[in-house]
Amino acid sequence: MTTAGQRQETWQVTGMTCAACANRIEKGLGKLEGVSEATVNFALEQASVTYDPAQTDRSKVEGKIEALGYGTVRETADFQITGMTCAACATRIEKGLNKLPGIDKATVNLALETAHIEYNPAHVGISDVVKKVSQLGYEAAHKQADQKPEDRRAQELKKQKRKLIVSAALSLPLLWAMVSHFSFTSFIWLPELFMNPWFQLALATPVQFIIGWQFYIGAYKALRNGSANMDVLVALGTSAAYFYSLYLTLQSVSAGGHLMVDMYYETSSVLITLILLGKLFETLAKGRSSEAIRTLMGLQARTALVIRDGQELQVPVEEVVAGDLVIVKPGEKIPVDGMVEQGSSSVDESMLTGESIPVEKSVGDKVIGATVNKNGSLRIRTTQVGKDTALAQIIRVVEEAQGSKAPIQRVADSISGIFVPIVVGIAVLTFCVWYFGVEPGSFSGALEKAIAVLVIACPCALGLATPTSIMAGSGRSAELGILFKGGEHLEAAHKVDTIILDKTGTVTKGKPELTDIVVTEGMEEERFLAWVGAAEKHSEHPLAEAIVAGIMARGVTLPASEQFEAIPGYGIKAVVQGSTLLIGTRKLMAKFGIAADSAYEAMNRLEEAGRTAMLVAVDGRYAGMVAVADTIKETSPEAVARLQQAGIDVIMITGDNERTAKAIAAQAGIGHVLAEVLPEGKAQEVKKLQEAGRKVAMVGDGINDAPALATADIGIAIGTGTDIAMEAADVTLMRGDLNSIPDAIGMSRKTMTNIRQNLFWALAYNVIGIPIAAMGFLAPWLAGAAMALSSVSVVLNALRLQRAKL
DSSP: OOTTOOOOEEEEEEOSSSSSHHHHHHHHHHHSSEEEEEEEEEETTTEEEEEEETOOOOOHHHHHHHHHTTTTOEEEEEEEEOOOOOOOHHHHHHHHHHTTTEEEEEETTTTTEEEEEOOOOOTTOHHHHHHHHHTTTTTTTTTTSSSSSHHHHHHHHHHHHHHHHHHHHHHHHHHHHHTTTTTGGSSSSGGGGGGHHHHHHHHHIIIIIIHHHHHHHHHHHHHTOOOOHHHHHHHHHHHHHHHHHHHHHHHHTTTOOOOOOOHHHHHHHHHHHHHHHHHHHHHHHHHHHHHHHHHHHHTSSEEEEEEETTTEEEEGGGOOTOEEEEEOOOTTTTTSSEEEEEEEEEEEEHHOOOSSSSSEEETTTOOOTTOOSSSOOOOEEEEEEEGSSSSHHHHHHHHHHSOOOOTTEEEEHHHHHHHHHHHHHHHHHHHHHHHIIITTTHHHHHHHHHHHHHHHTTHHHHHHHHHHHHHHHHHHHHHHEEEEEEHHHHGGGGOOOEEEEEEIIIBBBBBOOEEEEEETTTTHHHHHHHHHHHTTTTTOSSHHHHHHHHHHHHHHHOOOEEEEEEETTTEEEEEEETEEEEEEEEHHHHTOOOOOOGGHHHHHHHHHEEEEEEEEEEEEEEEEEEEEEEOOOTTTTHHHHHHHHHHHHEHHHHOOOOOOHHHHHHHHHHEEOSOOOHHHHHHHHHHHHHTTTTTTTEEEEEGGGHHHHSSSSSSEEEETSOOHHHHSSSSSSSSSTTHHHHHHHHHHHHHHHHHHHHHHHHHHHHHHHHHEEEEEEEHHHHHHHHHHHHHHHHHHHHHGGOOOOO
C-alpha cells in the first residue's frame, strides 16, 4: 500500500530469463535509498516500485535496473503543436511536459511545430499530454493516433522464431549424425560429410556464439552482480560440450587428420535449439495469460464524435478532454465517462455490471465509457477521460493484481535464489564421481553426465509456477466481474470460513418503497409527509430516497429545509418551516427523550412483516411513522446456499431493527443475524469473530461499511455501491449478484490448487530429474527437452484457469 508522500510506478523490464533474474532485480531495487517496496513479476516482465520522491527518482530506479544488466521499455509519441509564436512558447511546453509523471524526456521543435516525448505508458497517456499542452495555452494533436504501434511482445516473438529457425536448420545435420549412431537406427543413411569434425564445427559455432550469445550475456550480467540464473547453467553446459568437442577436433589434426566420431557438437547445438523452442512456447503461453487485459482494452471505443467550435469532429478517443460534448449515435459505443446533456436511450452496460437488460438513460444520468448505446441519440458531457475512466480503472486493478505477488510465491523465490549454485555444485560432484569413480579416466562420459545435470535443472518452472496462475486466475475472475486488488487477496480468499453480509443493497435490492404512513390524531397527513420528505431529501441513505420518492409520487410539494444533521445509527434531525423533526429508530426517540411508547405495537407488526419503520417526532412530540420495504435480490437465497454448501458460515449485519432483519434473513436462508449495529460497531463485530479464530470476509456497498471492509481479512465491495466502499475493499464485485461471492471464493480455491500443482511438479521435476541425469540415464539433449517441457507444462496448467467453470 502506498503511504502519503510515496509514489508507486511500474516498469516493463527486458532481459529476464528466469526467476533468479526477477529475484536479483527485486533485491537490488529494495536496497535503493527511498525504496520501501519492490516487486518483480517474471511472468509479466514488470517491476513495481514504491518509493519516496524526496529520496530517489525514476532515473535512479531505471539506472539500477540497467546496472543489474537488464533494460526498461519506453514508448515514444509525436505531436503536432499549434499556437506557438516564439522560442519561449516551445520552452514553456517542453518544461511543462517534462514535469508530467511518467514522461522521461520531452523535446519541442518550434520550426516544425512538433513535440517528441519518451514516456512510461503505465503512468501517462496520450490524453494526458494533450491535456497538459491545452492547460499551457496551446493545442496538441497526436500525429500517430490512427496508427497501431507494433506490440513489443509480437516483435520479440518474431525475433525468437527467426533464431529458432536458423538454429534448427544448423542443428539438424548434427542431430542426424548423432541419431545414426544408435543401433536401432543403423538403417538411416548418413552423408559422410556430416561426420566430418570441421563440418560439425562450422555448423555448431554460429549456434553457440551467435544464436546462443544471449545466454553468455545473461550469464555475465548475473555473475557480475554476484548471483546466478538459468543463463549460467545453459552457458556452462553448452560451452563445456562445445569446447570439449573443439579440443577433440584439434586433437584429430595433430593425430594426422583422423576423423573422430565421438564429438559433442550436437549436444550444445541441439540444447540451444530446444531451449529456444521451449522459450518460444513459454512466451506464447505467457502471452495468453494476459488475455483478460487485452479483452478489456478491446472494449474501448477508438474514436469519438465531439462538438468543438460548433463543428462535429471525429477524433481519436485519446484526444477527448474533460468538458467535451460528445455525440453518440444508436448502436455506437459510448467512448468516455460522462453525463447525458441531451437525448434519451437505453444503454447496454453488461460489460460492466453483467446485467443483460439495457438501462434507460436520460438527461442528467451518468454513462460509462465502453458501454453500448442501443437506440436513441445522446449528447454527453465528458467527465472522465484516459486513465480516470471506469474501464481504465478496472484495467488498472486487474494489471496490479496480475503484477502483484501472493505470499506463497515467497517460498518459490527463496528456493530459486539458492537453486543455481546448488545445481552447479551437484554438476561438479557428478563429474568427479564419474571421472574418478564410476568410469575412471573417462572425461567425455563424466562431462556428458555433468552437462545433463546442468541443463535439466532450470529454475524457470519454479519461477513461473505462481505468477502465471495469479495472472490467469485474476484474469478469469475479471471476466466474471470479480476484481481482486492483488495476488495476496486472491490467495487469502480461499481461507475464508465466515462471511458477513450487509443487508441493504447487498442481500436486498437496496431500492425500497414507501409502504405505510401512520399519523397521530390532529396531525394532517399531507403536512406530515411534506415535512418528512423535506427532511429526508438531504439524506443519502437508500431508505430516505425511497421515502422521498414515495411522498413525491403522491403529489406532495416539498418545502425547503433550514437545517439537516445525520445521526449515524439513529436517524436524522432537521428543521423544516421552523419545526424541529426527528426521524429514525427507537434509540433516536430515547436519545432525545421523546415518548413514543404508543407507537411500538404497530411498529412491531410492521417489522415482523419485514418492513422498516421509522418514528417521526415534531417539536419534541411523537407525530407518526413511515415504513418502507426492501425486497431481497432474487439471487440472494441461491448465493447463500452455495456459500453454506462450501462450508462457510453466513452472517447478516445491519443497523436495522432485529425483527425486520430476521424477516429478511429468513427469506435469504441466513440463520445468524446481527441487528441494530452502528457503523463503527460493524468493524467491532468483525474483530470479535477474528479474535475467535475466524477468517472473515465482509461484504458491503455503503460508506458506513468502509471501516468493516478495511478491518476484515477480506473486504468485498459490491461494485454497484459507493466509490469509498470499493476503495476500502480488497475485492470488488462488478455485478450486484451475490453469486459473485461464492464465485470469488471458488476462483481463489481453484487458483491456489493450481499454484500448489505447479509448485509440486516444478520441484518434483528437479528432485526426480537431477538424480536421473547424475546417474547417466539422460542424454544432455533429452535433459534439454525435458527442461523446456517443464516450463511450458507449468504455464499450460496455469492457463486451465482461464476456462474455469464455477
